[in-house]
Amino acid sequence: MTATFVVGRQVIAEAARRKLLLALVLLTIVVIALTVWGIARIEDLRSAGQPLSEAQRRTIVSQLLILVMFMFSWVLSLAAVFVAAPAISGEVESGIALALLSRPMSRAEYVIGKWLGLVALVLGYAIAAAVIELVAVQAVSGYQPPHPIEFLAFVMGEAVAVLTLTLAFSTRIAGMVGGVIAAILFGIVWMGGIVGGVGAAFGNETITHVGTATKLILPTDGLWRGAVWSLEPAVVLAAQTALGPAAAANPFFATEPPPAAYVIWSVLWIAAVLAVAVWSFRGREV
């Protein structure tokens, strides 16, 4: 058990020492500053020479926030891919793993330690960045999305899912290759979600099933739909829902959160992929 925490702690120490944390902090400050500035400028917008109504302003802020958070979720997921892809393969290739794995430590402790460290890193960043962003937006616009906690939970689930998959790749293949594969899968599943939405919009069952299948194979897009739902104010939700099934094709919109069964599926999926990672690395000769 100690070994697990030692390995996990090392992941965070490496990120700090290699200045990954510093880079994330600086870039996040830039992004937050830009969005806050942009949202503050909405005050100056005029419609037919008149200032915008409160409802109009709120709608614009909410949609801008969804776009910013969509980018945030992509950056978070891709950052998770980048840190997880070489986490094990890099240490095996360099030889660092030889000295570590000849200590009294099981392969499971090593893999789970890596996972815990990476999850702590990604979640720590996600919570800090999202909270600052949401608080800053509220400060300048007075707008707060309806379900901020749920939003964070869904986005973190999305990042942890893709992180776990990438770590499983890292037990067997080079970081560069595993990272590219995971990033492409992440993109495919996002596309699959849109394709499925198009199927729903036009009532085509086969195409809808494609979207459902991709959501089950890698739960990132399914969880993103939960995140976007958490950010929709009631007025937008009502307007979009009125459009009927056509709204389903919009990747920046969801009429309802994913069902509880899907959330449970996502948790089980993450646990299962982590188990596969452990099993895979157990069989790996270094």
Next chain:
Amino acid sequence: MASAAAIELAHVTKRYGKVVALDDLSLSVTSGVFGFLGPNGAGKTTAVKILVGLARPTAGGGSLAGASFGSKASLHKIGYLPELFRYQSWLTAREVLALHCELAGLERSRWAAEIDRILATVGLADRGGSRVGTFSKGMQQRLGLGIALIGDPAVVLLDEPTSALDPVGRHDVREIIRALRERGAVVFLNSHLLTEVEQVCDSVAIVDRGKVVAQGVLADLLRTSSVRLRASGLSREGRAALARFGEIDDGADGAILIRGVEMERIPDVVSEAVRSGARIYAVEPQHETLEERFLRLLGQ
């Protein structure tokens, strides 16, 4: 299963696809410094990796420090310097050592003293606070050696421990190995450097293409000497009689070399030659170096 031997490999075979890295390798080390000697690609590193559980044998088994390969019980009692030694470049030498103290299960109160001792032993006392990323290859190898010494392990496995070291470093490593023997540790030294093995090992196994071609106490292996005989009139029968003492090679200068003749038997060789009618001009006992024996074994 516990075994009296510190290191036991029993009929270990390792194949990577069609390549046979180890071929029914058996050896047993109970004490002292054991040299595992062979040319590059002979399977030395594979054997050590199997011992510490980083690789699995295709067939066969054995034990390390009285427990199965790669088990926690065995890894608690060993220290290992890999051939490919790389450590966390973003940590300082002290931090890397502390990491290994923790993983080795040393009590936290002992770390500082242990790290000081290790740094002094491997000659890095003044670089403990430097990042490993700033270390030369030789310094990284010294650090790796230090890591293998943490907690006074009962068995220390060193895979080519001087590959990146200068002559001073090589000397230091020999001293460290001798000190390990003094305190009763078993040392398994992988090397392709004969002089290194000759200077510190009590027993050796010579391995080639995954097979042990000779094994024994170093003194015994070295005792296998040869004698050079310059003689005339040696009959065919006389030559056959001499061949009973050992393998005969013809030298370029007309002398013959009889291999594998121990010192005490040289007078017998001479009387046999005289009895067969030969006239002896010179008898030169020759002490075969490990290197000569090594090359001869690999040439077989």
